Amino acid sequence: MIKIKKRKILLLPGDGIGPEVMAEVKKIINWYNYKKFLDFETDEDLVGGCSYDKHGTPLTDEVFFKALESAVVMLGAVGGPKWDTVEFAKRPERALLKLRKELKLFANLRPAICFKQLVDASTLKPEIVSGLDIMIVRELTGGIYFGEPRGIKPIENGERRGTNTHTYTSSEIIRVARIAFDLAKKRSNKVTSCEKSNVMEAGQLWREEVQLLHEKEYKEVELNHMLADNCAMQLLRNPKQFDVIVTDNLFGDILSDQASMLTGSLGLLPSASLGAKNKEGEMRAMYEPIHGSAPDITGKGIANPIASILSFAMALKYSFNHDKEAENLEKAVQAVLEDGFRTKDIMSKGMKEVSTSQMGDAIISKLK
Ligand code: NAD
Numbered sequence: 001m002i003k004i005k006k007r008k009i010l011l012l013p014g015d016g017i018g019p020e021v022m023a024e025v026k027k028i029i030n031w032y033n034y035k036k037f038l039d040f041e042t043d044e045d046l047v048g049g050c051s052y053d054k055h056g057t058p059l060t061d062e063v064f065f066k067a068l069e070s071a072v073v074m075l076g077a078v079g080g081p082k083w084d085t086v087e088f089a090k091r092p093e094r095a096l097l098k099l100r101k102e103l104k105l106f107a108n109l110r111p112a113i114c115f116k117q118l119v120d121a122s123t124l125k126p127e128i129v130s131g132l133d134i135m136i137v138r139e140l141t142g143g144i145y146f147g148e149p150r151g152i153k154p155i156e157n158g159e160r161r162g163t164n165t166h167t168y169t170s171s172e173i174i175r176v177a178r179i180a181f182d183l184a185k186k187r188s189n190k191v192t193s194c195e196k197s198n199v200m201e202a203g204q205l206w207r208e209e210v211q212l213l214h215e216k217e218y219k220e221v222e223l224n225h226m227l228a229d230n231c232a233m234q235l236l237r238n239p240k241q242f243d244v245i246v247t248d249n250l251f252g253d254i255l256s257d258q259a260s261m262l263t264g265s266l267g268l269l270p271s272a273s274l275g276a277k278n279k280e281g282e283m284r285a286m287y288e289p290i291h292g293s294a295p296d297i298t299g300k301g302i303a304n305p306i307a308s309i310l311s312f313a314m315a316l317k318y319s320f321n322h323d324k325e326a327e328n329l330e331k332a333v334q335a336v337l338e339d340g341f342r343t344k345d346i347m348s349k350g351m352k353e354v355s356t357s358q359m360g361d362a363i364i365s366k367l368k
Contacts (some may be wrong), residue, residue, distance in 0.1 A: 002065065003010075004070070004071050004278070004282045004283075004284060005071065008040075008041045008042075008069065008070040008071055008072070009029065009042045009315070010042075010043050010044070010066050010067055010076065010228035011025070011044040011074050012046070012048075013042065013047075013260055014048040014080050014092070015049040015050055015092060016077055016294055017076070017293060017294045018048075018075075018293055020299075020301070020303045021077075021304075021305040021308040022228035023305075024357065024363075025059070025305070025308050026042075026366040027364060028329070028367075029042060029312070031131045037368075038216065038322070038325070043163065044175060045062075045186045046063065047059055047075065047078060048092035049079060049080055049083040049092040051063070051095065052083060052090055053202045054341065058092045058093075058095035059095035067099055067103060068102075068146060070284070071282065071283075071285070071319050072286075073099065073103075073284075073286040073287070074311065074312060074315065075096070075286055075287070076289075077294070078092035079292060080293050080298075088192050094207065095129060101325070103275055103286065104141065104284070105177060105284065105286055106139060106140050106142070106172070107139065107175075107179045107275075108137070108138040108140040108174050108256075108272070109136070109137055109271060109275065109318070110135070110138065110182070110256040110259070110269070111135050111136075111270065111271075112133075112239075112260055112262055112269070113132065114129040114133075114262060115263075115268070115334060116131065118346055120348065121263070121264025121265055121348075122261075128240075129263070132240055132262060133187075134242045134243070135183055135187065135243070136247070137179055137246040137252075138244045138252025138255075139172065139173075139252060139257055141172075141249075142249060142274060143167070143168060143250055144165065144166040144248075144250045145249050147164060148167075149165055159338050160252060161233060162257070166250070167202060170205070173206050174203065174213050175276065177213050177214075177246055178217075179246075179274065180244050184221050185220075187244060189220070189221050189222060190223075190243035190245045191223050191246060191344065192219070192223075192224045192226050192246070193206070193246050193247070194223075194226050194228045194240055194245065194251055195207055195227070195228060195248065195253065196229070197227070198227060202248075207225050210223070210225070211223070211225070220324075226249040231245065232255060232258060235259055235262070265304065265346050266291040267289075267303065267304025267306060267343065267346065268304065268306050268346070269310075270307050270310035270316045271288055271289070271311065273285060273288075274318060283319070286316050287319075287337075288308075288311055289310075289311055290307065302343060303356045304344075304345050304359065305359055305361065309329065309363060311332060311346060312329070312332050313333075314326070328367060331366070332363045333365035335366040336363050339352075339362070340352050340364050341354050343359050344352065
Protein backbone atom coordinates (compact mmCIF):
# COMPACT_ATOMS: atom_id res chain seq x y z
CA MET A 1 0.00 0.00 0.00
CA ILE A 2 1.58 3.26 -1.13
CA LYS A 3 1.04 6.15 1.27
CA ILE A 4 -0.29 9.42 -0.14
CA LYS A 5 1.95 12.46 0.40
CA LYS A 6 -0.59 15.07 1.46
CA ARG A 7 0.92 18.12 -0.27
CA LYS A 8 2.40 16.43 -3.33
CA ILE A 9 1.31 17.52 -6.80
CA LEU A 10 2.48 15.53 -9.80
CA LEU A 11 2.48 17.62 -12.98
CA LEU A 12 2.00 15.65 -16.18
CA PRO A 13 1.87 18.24 -18.99
CA GLY A 14 1.68 15.62 -21.78
CA ASP A 15 1.48 16.48 -25.47
CA GLY A 16 0.47 19.30 -27.80
CA ILE A 17 -0.70 22.39 -25.93
CA GLY A 18 -0.50 20.44 -22.62
CA PRO A 19 2.95 21.81 -21.71
CA GLU A 20 1.92 25.34 -22.80
CA VAL A 21 -1.11 25.52 -20.51
CA MET A 22 0.66 23.65 -17.69
CA ALA A 23 3.41 26.30 -17.69
CA GLU A 24 0.77 28.79 -16.51
CA VAL A 25 -0.45 26.43 -13.78
CA LYS A 26 3.15 26.10 -12.58
CA LYS A 27 3.45 29.89 -12.30
CA ILE A 28 0.31 29.93 -10.17
CA ILE A 29 1.47 27.10 -7.89
CA ASN A 30 4.75 28.98 -7.41
CA TRP A 31 2.83 32.17 -6.61
CA TYR A 32 0.86 30.38 -3.88
CA ASN A 33 4.01 28.76 -2.49
CA TYR A 34 5.91 32.05 -2.28
CA LYS A 35 3.16 34.55 -1.47
CA LYS A 36 0.84 32.47 0.67
CA PHE A 37 3.36 30.01 2.10
CA LEU A 38 1.35 27.06 0.81
CA ASP A 39 3.93 24.31 0.91
CA PHE A 40 3.02 22.37 -2.24
CA GLU A 41 5.65 19.87 -3.27
CA THR A 42 5.72 19.43 -7.04
CA ASP A 43 7.24 16.89 -9.37
CA GLU A 44 6.94 16.69 -13.13
CA ASP A 45 7.14 13.86 -15.62
CA LEU A 46 6.15 12.54 -19.02
CA VAL A 47 2.80 11.06 -19.99
CA GLY A 48 1.16 10.14 -23.31
CA GLY A 49 2.88 10.46 -26.68
CA CYS A 50 6.04 12.12 -25.34
CA SER A 51 6.48 9.23 -22.88
CA TYR A 52 5.93 6.74 -25.70
CA ASP A 53 8.63 8.48 -27.78
CA LYS A 54 11.16 8.28 -24.96
CA HIS A 55 10.26 5.04 -23.18
CA GLY A 56 8.06 3.09 -25.62
CA THR A 57 5.05 3.31 -23.28
CA PRO A 58 2.57 6.16 -22.58
CA LEU A 59 2.92 5.66 -18.81
CA THR A 60 6.03 4.20 -17.21
CA ASP A 61 5.82 2.29 -13.91
CA GLU A 62 7.94 5.01 -12.33
CA VAL A 63 5.44 7.72 -13.26
CA PHE A 64 2.54 5.52 -12.22
CA PHE A 65 4.08 5.09 -8.74
CA LYS A 66 4.68 8.82 -8.50
CA ALA A 67 0.96 9.30 -9.26
CA LEU A 68 0.06 6.78 -6.54
CA GLU A 69 1.95 8.70 -3.87
CA SER A 70 0.64 12.13 -4.97
CA ALA A 71 -2.47 13.73 -3.49
CA VAL A 72 -3.03 15.45 -6.81
CA VAL A 73 -2.16 14.71 -10.42
CA MET A 74 -2.43 17.77 -12.68
CA LEU A 75 -2.73 16.60 -16.26
CA GLY A 76 -2.35 18.73 -19.40
CA ALA A 77 -3.49 16.75 -22.44
CA VAL A 78 -2.32 13.71 -24.36
CA GLY A 79 -2.38 12.51 -27.95
CA GLY A 80 -2.06 13.89 -31.44
CA PRO A 81 -1.76 12.76 -35.07
CA LYS A 82 1.87 11.70 -34.56
CA TRP A 83 0.70 8.73 -32.49
CA ASP A 84 -2.48 7.84 -34.40
CA THR A 85 -0.90 4.73 -35.92
CA VAL A 86 0.66 3.43 -32.69
CA GLU A 87 -0.80 0.07 -31.58
CA PHE A 88 -3.94 0.50 -29.45
CA ALA A 89 -2.41 -0.65 -26.13
CA LYS A 90 0.38 1.94 -26.38
CA ARG A 91 -1.68 4.91 -27.56
CA PRO A 92 -1.28 8.10 -25.47
CA GLU A 93 -4.92 7.95 -24.27
CA ARG A 94 -4.28 4.55 -22.63
CA ALA A 95 -2.22 6.36 -19.99
CA LEU A 96 -5.28 8.33 -18.88
CA LEU A 97 -7.49 5.25 -18.72
CA LYS A 98 -4.87 3.44 -16.63
CA LEU A 99 -4.48 6.39 -14.26
CA ARG A 100 -8.26 6.75 -13.79
CA LYS A 101 -8.76 3.01 -13.30
CA GLU A 102 -5.75 2.18 -11.11
CA LEU A 103 -6.09 5.29 -8.93
CA LYS A 104 -9.79 4.27 -8.57
CA LEU A 105 -11.06 7.71 -9.56
CA PHE A 106 -14.76 6.87 -9.58
CA ALA A 107 -16.30 10.35 -9.58
CA ASN A 108 -15.80 12.78 -12.41
CA LEU A 109 -16.79 16.37 -11.66
CA ARG A 110 -17.38 18.71 -14.55
CA PRO A 111 -18.62 22.19 -13.83
CA ALA A 112 -20.37 24.09 -16.62
CA ILE A 113 -20.14 27.76 -15.72
CA CYS A 114 -21.07 30.56 -18.07
CA PHE A 115 -19.03 33.66 -17.22
CA LYS A 116 -21.17 36.73 -17.77
CA GLN A 117 -18.32 38.33 -19.73
CA LEU A 118 -18.48 35.48 -22.28
CA VAL A 119 -22.21 35.00 -22.53
CA ASP A 120 -22.15 35.68 -26.29
CA ALA A 121 -19.77 32.76 -26.91
CA SER A 122 -22.62 30.28 -26.25
CA THR A 123 -24.87 29.09 -29.05
CA LEU A 124 -27.87 29.54 -26.74
CA LYS A 125 -29.61 32.85 -26.05
CA PRO A 126 -27.83 34.97 -23.41
CA GLU A 127 -30.85 34.96 -21.07
CA ILE A 128 -30.82 31.12 -21.05
CA VAL A 129 -27.13 30.74 -20.12
CA SER A 130 -26.15 33.95 -18.33
CA GLY A 131 -25.13 33.08 -14.76
CA LEU A 132 -25.25 29.35 -15.45
CA ASP A 133 -23.45 27.26 -12.82
CA ILE A 134 -24.00 23.50 -13.02
CA MET A 135 -21.88 20.69 -11.63
CA ILE A 136 -22.17 17.33 -13.36
CA VAL A 137 -21.02 14.35 -11.33
CA ARG A 138 -20.43 11.36 -13.59
CA GLU A 139 -19.71 7.86 -12.29
CA LEU A 140 -16.43 6.98 -13.99
CA THR A 141 -15.35 3.40 -13.30
CA GLY A 142 -18.53 1.33 -13.67
CA GLY A 143 -21.55 0.88 -15.90
CA ILE A 144 -21.69 -0.13 -19.53
CA TYR A 145 -18.09 0.88 -20.39
CA PHE A 146 -16.72 -1.77 -18.03
CA GLY A 147 -19.53 -4.34 -17.57
CA GLU A 148 -19.06 -8.01 -18.53
CA PRO A 149 -19.90 -9.87 -20.73
CA ARG A 150 -18.78 -7.70 -23.60
CA GLY A 151 -17.49 -8.27 -27.10
CA ILE A 152 -18.42 -9.04 -30.69
CA LYS A 153 -19.23 -12.67 -31.52
CA PRO A 154 -20.34 -14.47 -34.69
CA ILE A 155 -23.86 -15.88 -34.53
CA GLU A 156 -25.95 -17.90 -36.99
CA ASN A 157 -26.60 -16.83 -40.61
CA GLY A 158 -23.21 -15.10 -40.88
CA GLU A 159 -24.38 -12.34 -38.54
CA ARG A 160 -22.40 -10.95 -35.60
CA ARG A 161 -23.62 -9.77 -32.20
CA GLY A 162 -22.06 -6.89 -30.25
CA THR A 163 -22.64 -6.97 -26.49
CA ASN A 164 -22.04 -4.57 -23.64
CA THR A 165 -23.42 -4.96 -20.16
CA HIS A 166 -24.82 -2.11 -18.11
CA THR A 167 -24.30 -3.05 -14.49
CA TYR A 168 -24.09 -1.25 -11.15
CA THR A 169 -23.90 -2.39 -7.55
CA SER A 170 -25.49 -0.54 -4.64
CA SER A 171 -22.13 0.57 -3.26
CA GLU A 172 -20.99 1.96 -6.61
CA ILE A 173 -24.14 4.07 -6.78
CA ILE A 174 -24.05 5.18 -3.15
CA ARG A 175 -20.43 6.38 -3.17
CA VAL A 176 -20.94 8.64 -6.19
CA ALA A 177 -24.32 9.89 -4.96
CA ARG A 178 -22.68 10.81 -1.65
CA ILE A 179 -20.18 12.99 -3.52
CA ALA A 180 -23.06 14.73 -5.31
CA PHE A 181 -24.98 15.41 -2.07
CA ASP A 182 -21.86 16.69 -0.30
CA LEU A 183 -21.13 19.03 -3.22
CA ALA A 184 -24.71 20.30 -3.29
CA LYS A 185 -24.42 21.25 0.39
CA LYS A 186 -21.56 23.63 -0.54
CA ARG A 187 -23.55 25.03 -3.49
CA SER A 188 -27.33 25.57 -3.98
CA ASN A 189 -28.34 22.43 -2.09
CA LYS A 190 -30.07 20.68 -4.99
CA VAL A 191 -29.32 17.31 -6.62
CA THR A 192 -30.90 15.94 -9.81
CA SER A 193 -30.25 12.23 -10.24
CA CYS A 194 -30.55 10.95 -13.83
CA GLU A 195 -31.09 7.42 -15.13
CA LYS A 196 -33.51 5.46 -17.31
CA SER A 197 -35.45 3.70 -14.56
CA ASN A 198 -38.45 3.44 -16.89
CA VAL A 199 -36.71 0.91 -19.15
CA MET A 200 -33.56 -0.34 -17.35
CA GLU A 201 -33.30 -2.37 -14.13
CA ALA A 202 -29.89 -0.89 -13.37
CA GLY A 203 -31.57 2.51 -13.67
CA GLN A 204 -34.28 1.41 -11.26
CA LEU A 205 -31.63 0.33 -8.73
CA TRP A 206 -29.84 3.66 -9.26
CA ARG A 207 -33.02 5.59 -8.42
CA GLU A 208 -33.81 3.45 -5.36
CA GLU A 209 -30.30 3.66 -3.88
CA VAL A 210 -30.05 7.44 -4.38
CA GLN A 211 -33.48 7.87 -2.79
CA LEU A 212 -32.56 5.66 0.20
CA LEU A 213 -29.28 7.49 0.78
CA HIS A 214 -31.16 10.78 0.63
CA GLU A 215 -33.69 9.64 3.23
CA LYS A 216 -30.98 8.27 5.52
CA GLU A 217 -28.32 10.96 5.35
CA TYR A 218 -29.19 13.96 3.20
CA LYS A 219 -32.80 14.94 3.90
CA GLU A 220 -31.82 18.62 4.00
CA VAL A 221 -30.71 18.53 0.34
CA GLU A 222 -33.42 18.88 -2.33
CA LEU A 223 -33.47 15.75 -4.51
CA ASN A 224 -35.18 15.28 -7.88
CA HIS A 225 -35.08 12.20 -10.09
CA MET A 226 -35.13 12.77 -13.83
CA LEU A 227 -34.97 10.45 -16.82
CA ALA A 228 -31.72 11.02 -18.70
CA ASP A 229 -33.43 11.84 -22.01
CA ASN A 230 -35.54 14.48 -20.30
CA CYS A 231 -32.38 15.87 -18.68
CA ALA A 232 -30.78 16.25 -22.12
CA MET A 233 -33.80 18.23 -23.24
CA GLN A 234 -34.01 20.33 -20.05
CA LEU A 235 -30.31 21.23 -20.33
CA LEU A 236 -31.14 23.09 -23.53
CA ARG A 237 -34.57 24.38 -22.50
CA ASN A 238 -33.81 25.71 -19.04
CA PRO A 239 -30.30 24.78 -17.84
CA LYS A 240 -30.40 27.12 -14.86
CA GLN A 241 -32.91 24.83 -13.09
CA PHE A 242 -29.95 22.52 -12.26
CA ASP A 243 -27.39 22.72 -9.49
CA VAL A 244 -25.71 19.28 -9.16
CA ILE A 245 -26.55 16.50 -11.63
CA VAL A 246 -25.45 12.97 -10.71
CA THR A 247 -25.57 10.21 -13.25
CA ASP A 248 -23.91 7.02 -14.51
CA ASN A 249 -20.90 6.64 -16.78
CA LEU A 250 -22.71 6.50 -20.13
CA PHE A 251 -25.31 9.22 -19.55
CA GLY A 252 -22.69 11.34 -17.78
CA ASP A 253 -20.39 11.14 -20.78
CA ILE A 254 -23.10 12.55 -23.04
CA LEU A 255 -24.77 15.02 -20.68
CA SER A 256 -21.46 16.56 -19.55
CA ASP A 257 -20.37 17.18 -23.15
CA GLN A 258 -23.73 18.72 -23.87
CA ALA A 259 -23.53 20.95 -20.78
CA SER A 260 -19.99 22.04 -21.61
CA MET A 261 -21.13 23.48 -24.91
CA LEU A 262 -23.65 25.72 -23.13
CA THR A 263 -20.68 27.78 -22.04
CA GLY A 264 -19.08 28.38 -25.43
CA SER A 265 -15.42 27.37 -25.39
CA LEU A 266 -13.52 24.19 -24.66
CA GLY A 267 -10.59 26.25 -23.43
CA LEU A 268 -12.50 27.35 -20.33
CA LEU A 269 -13.70 24.13 -18.76
CA PRO A 270 -11.92 22.26 -15.96
CA SER A 271 -12.61 18.82 -14.53
CA ALA A 272 -11.77 16.73 -11.50
CA SER A 273 -11.71 12.96 -11.02
CA LEU A 274 -11.87 11.95 -7.38
CA GLY A 275 -11.17 8.67 -5.62
CA ALA A 276 -12.42 7.29 -2.32
CA LYS A 277 -11.22 8.73 0.98
CA ASN A 278 -9.03 6.44 3.11
CA LYS A 279 -9.29 6.07 6.90
CA GLU A 280 -7.18 9.20 7.36
CA GLY A 281 -9.60 11.14 5.13
CA GLU A 282 -7.04 11.41 2.31
CA MET A 283 -7.89 10.73 -1.32
CA ARG A 284 -6.22 10.57 -4.69
CA ALA A 285 -7.45 12.87 -7.42
CA MET A 286 -6.63 13.98 -10.93
CA TYR A 287 -7.45 17.41 -12.37
CA GLU A 288 -7.40 18.26 -16.05
CA PRO A 289 -8.94 20.59 -18.61
CA ILE A 290 -11.64 18.89 -20.66
CA HIS A 291 -9.97 19.83 -23.94
CA GLY A 292 -7.42 17.70 -25.79
CA SER A 293 -3.93 18.45 -27.07
CA ALA A 294 -5.16 20.81 -29.84
CA PRO A 295 -2.52 19.91 -32.46
CA ASP A 296 -3.85 22.64 -34.76
CA ILE A 297 -2.62 25.41 -32.44
CA THR A 298 0.34 23.73 -30.71
CA GLY A 299 3.48 25.85 -30.46
CA LYS A 300 1.74 29.08 -31.44
CA GLY A 301 1.44 30.47 -27.92
CA ILE A 302 -2.31 31.05 -28.33
CA ALA A 303 -3.83 28.21 -26.27
CA ASN A 304 -6.25 29.31 -23.59
CA PRO A 305 -4.81 28.34 -20.17
CA ILE A 306 -8.03 29.10 -18.24
CA ALA A 307 -9.38 25.52 -18.24
CA SER A 308 -6.11 24.28 -16.71
CA ILE A 309 -5.93 27.14 -14.22
CA LEU A 310 -9.53 26.49 -13.13
CA SER A 311 -8.63 22.79 -12.81
CA PHE A 312 -6.01 23.85 -10.28
CA ALA A 313 -8.69 25.92 -8.50
CA MET A 314 -10.70 22.69 -8.21
CA ALA A 315 -7.64 20.95 -6.74
CA LEU A 316 -7.30 23.75 -4.17
CA LYS A 317 -10.93 23.23 -3.18
CA TYR A 318 -11.47 19.47 -3.33
CA SER A 319 -8.04 18.03 -2.51
CA PHE A 320 -6.45 20.67 -0.29
CA ASN A 321 -9.55 22.26 1.32
CA HIS A 322 -8.26 25.73 0.47
CA ASP A 323 -11.74 27.02 -0.40
CA LYS A 324 -10.75 30.66 0.03
CA GLU A 325 -7.75 30.37 -2.28
CA ALA A 326 -9.85 28.52 -4.86
CA GLU A 327 -12.41 31.31 -4.83
CA ASN A 328 -9.62 33.89 -5.06
CA LEU A 329 -8.26 32.18 -8.18
CA GLU A 330 -11.72 31.89 -9.79
CA LYS A 331 -12.33 35.59 -9.10
CA ALA A 332 -8.95 36.48 -10.63
CA VAL A 333 -9.97 34.69 -13.85
CA GLN A 334 -13.26 36.59 -13.93
CA ALA A 335 -11.52 39.91 -13.25
CA VAL A 336 -9.17 39.37 -16.19
CA LEU A 337 -12.13 38.58 -18.47
CA GLU A 338 -13.88 41.68 -17.12
CA ASP A 339 -10.82 43.73 -18.15
CA GLY A 340 -11.32 42.48 -21.72
CA PHE A 341 -8.32 40.11 -21.97
CA ARG A 342 -9.03 37.27 -24.40
CA THR A 343 -7.03 34.44 -25.94
CA LYS A 344 -7.76 33.85 -29.62
CA ASP A 345 -10.43 31.16 -29.06
CA ILE A 346 -12.69 33.55 -27.10
CA MET A 347 -11.68 36.78 -28.86
CA SER A 348 -14.45 39.19 -29.84
CA LYS A 349 -14.64 42.74 -31.16
CA GLY A 350 -13.30 45.47 -28.88
CA MET A 351 -11.42 43.01 -26.62
CA LYS A 352 -7.67 42.74 -26.13
CA GLU A 353 -6.05 39.61 -27.61
CA VAL A 354 -3.34 38.06 -25.43
CA SER A 355 -1.04 35.04 -25.64
CA THR A 356 -1.15 31.99 -23.35
CA SER A 357 1.53 33.36 -21.03
CA GLN A 358 0.11 36.90 -21.02
CA MET A 359 -3.23 35.42 -19.90
CA GLY A 360 -1.45 33.52 -17.10
CA ASP A 361 0.42 36.67 -16.02
CA ALA A 362 -2.77 38.75 -16.08
CA ILE A 363 -4.51 36.21 -13.82
CA ILE A 364 -1.58 36.21 -11.39
CA SER A 365 -1.66 40.02 -11.29
CA LYS A 366 -5.25 39.78 -9.98
CA LEU A 367 -4.48 37.27 -7.23
CA LYS A 368 -4.74 38.68 -3.74
P1 NAD B 1 -9.14 19.20 -28.87
O1 NAD B 1 -9.88 19.49 -27.60
O2 NAD B 1 -7.69 19.00 -28.75
O3 NAD B 1 -9.40 20.39 -29.91
C1 NAD B 1 -10.67 20.73 -30.44
C2 NAD B 1 -10.64 22.19 -30.92
O4 NAD B 1 -10.64 23.07 -29.79
C3 NAD B 1 -9.39 22.54 -31.73
O5 NAD B 1 -9.71 23.44 -32.75
C4 NAD B 1 -8.48 23.21 -30.72
O6 NAD B 1 -7.59 24.15 -31.28
C5 NAD B 1 -9.50 23.90 -29.79
N1 NAD B 1 -8.98 23.98 -28.41
C6 NAD B 1 -8.89 22.97 -27.54
N2 NAD B 1 -8.35 23.39 -26.39
C7 NAD B 1 -8.09 24.71 -26.55
C8 NAD B 1 -7.51 25.71 -25.73
N3 NAD B 1 -7.09 25.44 -24.47
N4 NAD B 1 -7.38 26.95 -26.23
C9 NAD B 1 -7.80 27.24 -27.45
N5 NAD B 1 -8.36 26.34 -28.29
C10 NAD B 1 -8.50 25.09 -27.84
O7 NAD B 1 -9.85 17.92 -29.52
P2 NAD B 1 -9.43 17.08 -30.82
O8 NAD B 1 -8.89 17.99 -31.86
O9 NAD B 1 -10.61 16.23 -31.11
O10 NAD B 1 -8.27 16.11 -30.32
C11 NAD B 1 -6.89 16.35 -30.49
C12 NAD B 1 -6.09 15.29 -29.77
O11 NAD B 1 -6.33 15.38 -28.37
C13 NAD B 1 -6.47 13.85 -30.17
O12 NAD B 1 -5.30 13.09 -30.26
C14 NAD B 1 -7.34 13.38 -29.02
O13 NAD B 1 -7.28 11.98 -28.86
C15 NAD B 1 -6.70 14.09 -27.86
N6 NAD B 1 -7.61 14.31 -26.70
C16 NAD B 1 -7.05 14.21 -25.49
C17 NAD B 1 -7.80 14.47 -24.37
C18 NAD B 1 -7.12 14.43 -23.02
O14 NAD B 1 -5.92 14.45 -22.96
N7 NAD B 1 -7.88 14.40 -21.93
C19 NAD B 1 -9.15 14.84 -24.48
C20 NAD B 1 -9.70 14.98 -25.76
C21 NAD B 1 -8.91 14.70 -26.88
